[in-house]
Amino acid sequence: xxxxxxxxxxxxVSFLIRLLPVAVLSNRTPPAWLDRVGVLVAPVAFAALAGxxxxxxxxxxxGELVPRLVAISVAVAVAHRTRSTAWTVLSGMAVLWLWP
Amino acid sequence: xxxxxxxxxxxxxxxxxxxxxxxxxxxxxxxxxPFGLVFGVTLAGSGAPHLAGWSTSWLVYGGSAQLAAVGLVxxxxxxxxxxxxxxxxxxxxxxxxxxxxxxWRGTSRRWRGLAAYLLVDPSFLVGTQSYxxxxxxxxxxxxxxxxxxxxxxxxxxxxxxxxxxxxxxxAGLDLDFVAPLYMVAxxxxxxxxxxxxxxxxxxxxxxxxxxxxxMHVGPAVGMMAGLLVGAQLLRSAR
Numbered sequence: 341x342x343x344x345x346x347x348x349x350x351x352x353v354s355f356l357i358r359l360l361p362v363a364v365l366s367n368r369t370p371p372a373w374l375d376r377v378g379v380l381v382a383p384v385a386f387a388a389l390a391g392x393x394x395x396x397x398x399x400x401x402x403g404e405l406v407p408r409l410v411a412i413s414v415a416v417a418v419a420h421r422t423r424s425t426a427w428t429v430l431s432g433m434a435v436l437w438l439w440p
Numbered sequence: 441x442x443x444x445x446x447x448x449x450x451x452x453x454x455x456x457x458x459x460x461x462x463x464x465x466x467x468x469x470x471x472x473x474p475f476g477l478v479f480g481v482t483l484a485g486s487g488a489p490h491l492a493g494w495s496t497s498w499l500v501y502g503g504s505a506q507l508a509a510v511g512l513v514x515x516x517x518x519x520x521x522x523x524x525x526x527x528x529x530x531x532x533x534x535x536x537x538x539x540x541x542x543x544w545r546g547t548s549r550r551w552r553g554l555a556a557y558l559l560v561d562p563s564f565l566v567g568t569q570s571y572x573x574x575x576x577x578x579x580x581x582x583x584x585x586x587x588x589x590x591x592x593x594x595x596x597x598x599x600x601x602x603x604x605x606x607x608x609x610x611a612g613l614d615l616d617f618v619a620p621l622y623m624v625a626x627x628x629x630x631x632x633x634x635x636x637x638x639x640x641x642x643x644x645x646x647x648x649x650x651x652x653x654x655m656h657v658g659p660a661v662g663m664m665a666g667l668l669v670g671a672q673l674l675r676s677a678r
Contacts, residue, residue, distance in 0.1 A: 342519055343488055343489045343492040343493075343513045344517040345519040346492075346509065346513050346518075346522035346523065347492045347493070347495055347496055347499055347509065347513070348498065348499065349519050349520075349522065350496065350500050350509050350522055350523050351496070351499025351500050353523050353526060353527045354499070354500045354501065354502065354526060354527075354530050354533070355557060356525070357527065357533050357537075358533050358535070358556040358557060358559050359553065360536050361537040361538040361541050362540070362541045362544055362552050362555070362556045363552070364541075364574075365538065365541035366541065366552060367545075368539055369582045370545070373671075374538065376671070376674055377667060377670070377671050377674075378542075378676075379636065380635075380666070380667055380671065381496060381535055381638065381667070382539065382568045382626075382630070383541040383630050383631055383636050383640045383643075384534060384628075384640055384643040384662075384666035384667055385536065385561075385564065385643075386565065386626050386627045386661075386667060387530065387639075387640035387641070387662070387666060388643040388644060388658075388659045388660075388662030388663045389620070389623055389647070390619075390620035390623040390624060390627070390647075391620075391645065391646070391648040391651075391658075391659075392647040392648065392651050392656075392662065393616070393617075393620040393623075393656040394620050394648065395648045395651035396616075396651065396656065397614065397617055397620075403551075408617065411621070412620065412621070415621050415624045415625070416589050416628055418557070419624050419625050419627075419628035419629060420629075423629045424634050425467075425626075428621060428622075428625035428628075429467065429618055429621045429622055429625060429670070432617070432620075432621035432624070433614070433617065433621065436614055436617055439559075440590075
């Protein structure tokens, strides 16, 4: 019973967090600061998620972190040069798989 | 007959938009699959009731928050503690919702509810492509929906497989690493101004440093740090 209460409560709070900004901004003009900061949200969110995903996948310590950091650096260079999603992902995975 | 003929291309266009969105989601679905399996396996050994634990896949719908929830339920934590922990971890979704809200203005209440419910990291990633200004709004909504629904269905399935069949993806493939690489592919070409580059770099480094913090708050801390730095730089550039 407690498990279901916890799970249902967690579900309700998750939905509210997703819905509130949409509901509030759906019938009023967003404030000017939001327009300015809006351009930052996507790149900042992806960068933070990428950073914590790298940290999480290298939970085994420095031995796992180094190849991942090299793979990310190679991927950044490839993304900068080619602007191709496929080449970026493939180059990073190739570094990780071929790492001695 | 005329109206049928006129409707046919629109319907074909709608299907193409849905499929485009689903196609954009595929690599991300592949990337979150190991995480979904891990969640299922963790749930199986957590001591939390299986049906209630698996139901977080559609109720909470967010891997880190689900892991925290079933872990805490398994340890016998009170419902208040579980809900508060999930709220902290899910807080970043409010940021995504704020960013996409302007694109959903003028749509029906039912659509906004559905679109918000489906919002999570990978669907936000696809959403930024859907609403990049290249598509008319109806087409953009369908693109978002195609990606978000594929992710939702896939997530329900892989968490169930993880719970019932255990780990089936060899860990040596490191498929979870596809996700950060995919994000690099999205951030680098988009980071044209120095303010955005500094904001993104700050967010990434802070998130790495904050990964030692409890309750998976690392991404949220990284995002806040990146936004603060970026907003400051934008203000001083004006």
